[in-house]
Structure formats: structure tokens, C-alpha cells
Amino acid sequence: MLKKYPFFLPLAGCRGQCVYCDQRAITGITEVPSPEFVRRELKKLTEPREICYFGGSFCRFPKEKIKEYLDAAVQASPKGSTLRFSTYPGDLRDDELRALVKGYPISRVELGIPTLDPAVLAACRREADPQKVFEDIALLMEDSLPVGVQMMIGLPGQSRESSLNDLERLATLKGAQRWELRLYPCLVIAGTELEALWRGGKYIPLTVEEAALWGGEFIERALVLGFVPIRIGLQETEALAARAVAGPHHPALGELILAEAEARRLAKNSPKGPWRVPRRGLSMFTGHGRFGIKRLAIHAAMTENEAEERIIFER
Known part of the structure; x- marks a missing residue:
């Protein structure tokens, strides 16, 4: 490209x-x-x-x-x-x-x-x-x-x-x-x-x-x-x-939107996890006040800690 x-x-x-x-x-x-x-x-x-x-x-x-x-x-x-x-x-x-x-x-x-x-x-x-x-x-x-x-x-x-x-x-x-x-x-x-x-x-x-x-x-x-x-x-x-x-207006708005999109996708594909996520997507979940983890927890109807424990970041 x-x-x-x-x-x-x-x-x-x-x-x-x-x-x-x-x-x-x-x-x-x-x-x-x-x-x-x-x-x-x-x-x-x-x-x-x-x-x-x-x-x-x-x-x-x-x-x-x-x-x-x-x-x-x-x-x-x-x-x-x-x-x-x-x-x-x-x-x-x-x-x-x-x-x-x-x-x-x-x-x-x-x-x-x-x-x-x-x-x-x-x-x-x-x-x-x-x-x-x-x-x-x-x-x-x-x-x-x-x-x-x-x-x-x-x-x-x-x-x-x-x-x-x-x-x-x-x-x-x-x-x-x-x-x-x-x-x-x-x-x-x-x-x-x-x-x-x-x-x-x-x-x-x-x-x-x-x-x-x-x-x-x-x-x-x-x-x-x-x-x-x-x-x-x-x-x-x-x-x-x-x-x-x-x-x-937010410098990371694109990443916040992608985090929500990924949280929705993961919860639909595997409602209770575990969820395998490429390590390059780490910031989507752990950055910006753990926005991605919070959204995944909401979509999966569990606590933030439970959601975080079920995410596997892969290289």
C-alpha cells in the first residue's frame, strides 16, 4: 500500500x-x-x-x-x-x-x-x-x-x-x-x-x-x-x-470509538469470554480511564475486574 x-x-x-x-x-x-x-x-x-x-x-x-x-x-x-x-x-x-x-x-x-x-x-x-x-x-x-x-x-x-x-x-x-x-x-x-x-x-x-x-x-x-x-x-x-x-473534540476520539466497537464485537462473539485480543489493542482497553474494559464489562454484564481477568492479550 x-x-x-x-x-x-x-x-x-x-x-x-x-x-x-x-x-x-x-x-x-x-x-x-x-x-x-x-x-x-x-x-x-x-x-x-x-x-x-x-x-x-x-x-x-x-x-x-x-x-x-x-x-x-x-x-x-x-x-x-x-x-x-x-x-x-x-x-x-x-x-x-x-x-x-x-x-x-x-x-x-x-x-x-x-x-x-x-x-x-x-x-x-x-x-x-x-x-x-x-x-x-x-x-x-x-x-x-x-x-x-x-x-x-x-x-x-x-x-x-x-x-x-x-x-x-x-x-x-x-x-x-x-x-x-x-x-x-x-x-x-x-x-x-x-x-x-x-x-x-x-x-x-x-x-x-x-x-x-x-x-x-x-x-x-x-x-x-x-x-x-x-x-x-x-x-x-x-x-x-x-x-x-x-x-x-478529543485527540483520541477515534480510539475510543474503536474500543466501543471492539467491546461490542467481543461480547457478541463470546458473551462471557475469555477474549483474545492482539497486544497492539492494549491501549484501547487500558487507556483513557480503562474505557474499553468498562465498556466490555457493561456489554458482558459483569464487573470491570471480571472483564479484565478474561481478556488475554496476545502477541
Whole structure:
């Protein structure tokens, strides 16, 4: 697997702005890098990498600009490099654009699908028609373009049941394919419309524990359905720490969610243990106030000491 080499294009191509979004604040990047900048940076590489265009909606650039970015990635990077980009599901509806993209070594098309619930989409001011989303994804699958999805929890008006239903619907569409998954619990970022809703008492963000439990159930189910989680929670940056004013902002939120997912899985597979766990997962159980052990004890209906005694950490 190639190491990723990301370029962030904050809000580039976005036709509107979702109530929760400020990609410049999240990444600390305020300017969209040009294709010429991409070329200069990639010429410094000595080994193949997975060149990534994240942020905004890549395929909403004019076709000429898309081609410039794709050419820059392919022509300036070492031989054997691949490309990954994020975009809205409907942005590749155009046959000519899909044909253009297919001419490049695309490793993954990541689709922003925070929710498929019409009421939640409306509350987020998110431009999307769930039925068209399925049709658009089907086109990508027919053209053998590898798909990944970026989803969210804790959105305005969103319930745990709604998010799990979204996951089930996408699983039905993907079939046996193993789609990559990024899961982002919703944060309140300073300056966004969501901040105004929160300060006005019209939105209640998740706590860290609520996000861990909801996210854990989501990830556990995603694994069963054949998704491959590759990222949970936003990348921690100084910019994010300075601008996250409410919600489940925690540097180890991803590990807390994984701990809940693993606790649920273990208790389901062996209700009373013993449980064999790779030693690399030790911190999930013993770190963060023994969060994983506490959650396993709850799911297995026993004391924390009993749960801990029945965990076998293997090398």
C-alpha cells in the first residue's frame, strides 16, 4: 500500500456551505494549491505515493482544471503513483468526465455522504437527493471506479437509528465490495452556522462519550457489513483545536470509538469470554480511564475486574 501524499483544496468546487463546515478552520489551510504548486511539490518525491486531493468537491472544477490537477499528479510524481480524490456523489454523473477520470490510475473516489436522511440533509443545508446518490454511485460501480464514503454522526436532527439505516442502505448497494469508510462525529466550529444554532439552543452537540458509543455501534456494524474504516474523527491540528468550540473534540476520539466497537464485537462473539485480543489493542482497553474494559464489562454484564481477568492479550 502506497503512502498518501495529500493536497487540501478547502471548499474548492463547493456550491454552498453546509451548516457544520469550515474546511479552512479545520485544516488551517486557507489557499487552494494550484496545479503548478502540485507539480513542484511532487517533483521532490523519490518513491511512488498515493496522491490525494481532499477537501471541497474535486469534480466540480471545470473539466480543464480537473485535467490539469490529474496531469500534475501523474506527470510529476514517481512512476507507479496513484490518485485519490474526494467529491460529491453526483459530480461524476457526466459520461465524458467519468471517461476522463478513468484514464488515470485512480485508487479511490471518496464520496461525501454525511447522511441519506432527507430531514437531516435539509437541516444541514446539504445539497443532495438520496435516490440520485444511489444512481450516481451505481454509475461509478458500472465503470469500475473504486468507491469510498465519508459519513457523519451527530448531525442536526440525526438519530443513531437514522445513521445506521444509512449504513445498511449503502451496504445493500455495494454488495460484496469492500468500500473504505471515514467517519466524522460532528463538531461545532467557530464561525459556522452550526455555532449560531448551538448558541441559540437549537442544536445540542454530542459529548465525547455519546460520540464514542454511537460511533462504536456504527463502526461495529460497518465492519460486519464489509466496510473498511480508514479514518475516524478529524485529524487533530492546532487550527482545529483553536476553532472547535463544542462537540466531541478529543485527540483520541477515534480510539475510543474503536474500543466501543471492539467491546461490542467481543461480547457478541463470546458473551462471557475469555477474549483474545492482539497486544497492539492494549491501549484501547487500558487507556483513557480503562474505557474499553468498562465498556466490555457493561456489554458482558459483569464487573470491570471480571472483564479484565478474561481478556488475554496476545502477541
